[in-house]
Amino acid sequence: MEPKAPAVLVVLVESVRLRWFVASVDLDGRAAPLICSEVNDLEKYRGLDFDEQVAFLRHRFCGALQRGCDRLWARNRKACQFVFVFQGPLAEPTGELTRAVARHFAEWLLNPPVAVFAGAGAFGRTGGRCSATRSLEADSRR
Numbered sequence: 001m002e003p004k005a006p007a008v009l010v011v012l013v014e015s016v017r018l019r020w021f022v023a024s025v026d027l028d029g030r031a032a033p034l035i036c037s038e039v040n041d042l043e044k045y046r047g048l049d050f051d052e053q054v055a056f057l058r059h060r061f062c063g064a065l066q067r068g069c070d071r072l073w074a075r076n077r078k079a080c081q082f083v084f085v086f087q088g089p090l091a092e093p094t095g096e097l098t099r100a101v102a103r104h105f106a107e108w109l110l111n112p113p114v115a116v117f118a119g120a121g122a123f124g125r126t127g128g129r130c131s132a133t134r135s136l137e138a139d140s141r142r
Helices: 045-048 051-075 098-106 131-141
Strands: 006-016 020-025 031-036 077-086 114-118
Touching: 006 051, 020 051, 020 077, 031 051, 045 051, 051 077, 051 098, 077 098, 098 114
Parallel strands: 006 077, 077 114
Antiparallel strands: 006 020, 020 031
16 A cells, blocks of 8 residues: 655634634645535524634634545545634634634644634734644643
């Protein structure tokens, strides 16, 4: 059996239209779309309490990762890194939902590892990497 080629599995979350896209990027830079949701696929989280919102989004994004990995495997590829990119913050009153979802993935997805990035406002005023991702990077260098 031929070994699977490594690829980065990217989940782009379009915060305004409440949908997500999954793509792969080979280590040589070739990108390929894998799957996407319908517009408003994430709408259900809006009617839930905060902890239930986190659980719903965690479950939905884990499903997207699993389906993305299945599509990679069919293309003779295997995820060597997960990357989440939030276009901006997910709307909710506390302003902490995107950070809470990102923290969950940064703390629990270790093999392959995950990096979480976000547009302006998702993790504070400037966007960028979430603090949980930065903490895990610092721990790994020790």
